[in-house]
Amino acid sequence: MNVYLIRHGESMGNRLGKIQGWLEFPLSPLGLEQGKKLAQYFREIPVDYIYSSDLSRAYETALFLGEMKERTVHKWEKVREVNLGPFQGMTREEIYNTYPEVRTKTILTSEIEGAETIEQLTERCHYVVEQLLRAHENEDVVIVSHGGFISIFLMYIMLGEAWANFHRPFQIENTSVTRIEWKHDERKPLIHYINRNNHLDTYSPASQQMGLL
Secondary structure (H helix, E strand, O other), X not given: OEXXXXXXXXXXXXXXXXXXXXXXXXXXXXXXXXXXXXXXXXXXXXXXXXXXXXXXHHHHHHHXXXXXXXXXXXXXXXXXXXXXXXXXXXOHHHHHHHOHHHHHOOHHHXXXXXXXXXXXXXXXXXXXXXXXXXXXXXXXXXXXXXXXXXXXXXXXXXXXHHHHHOOOOOXXXXXXEEEEEOOOOOOOOEEEEEEEXXXXXXXXXXXXXXXXX
């Protein structure tokens, strides 16, 4: 099974520097263009099934791919972004000013009250892996998700339940593609590449929110 993890196109939340989490923000004009380029990138890549986060910035991105490949886009809430509770809708500066203790942590796994916990994220990653292996053996699957969740999912498939004890080094940019392969009867995946975005001929680094949210 091949799984392509794709971050959504630039959203208006990204453009405004907002930490989005589960909040809804549509794609920006740049994000719409990125979605079109992503679809062209997949023109010759086999795709059997497309899942998307149920948040609109991911689903809108996935629809470009679904149209190109003539595949239905299936919403899957399990691959939505990390729930960041009170941080959602704030800028990083606002978060650090309001919650100075977070400066020494990462926003995704701060364990702040109201946000998704490490245990909940671990359970979510485990569920996604098990469902994919059960339903899509020998298939090519696309998942359009979010920078935070994708980076955590990568940590989980490499380190299992201990993932949160280690530095998370991944930069996941808008519409970047990460390819993971599970060979037949193998539980340990191969990671072919991470954060590939050569389908974007030009982009502004300032518009890429550090691979997050």
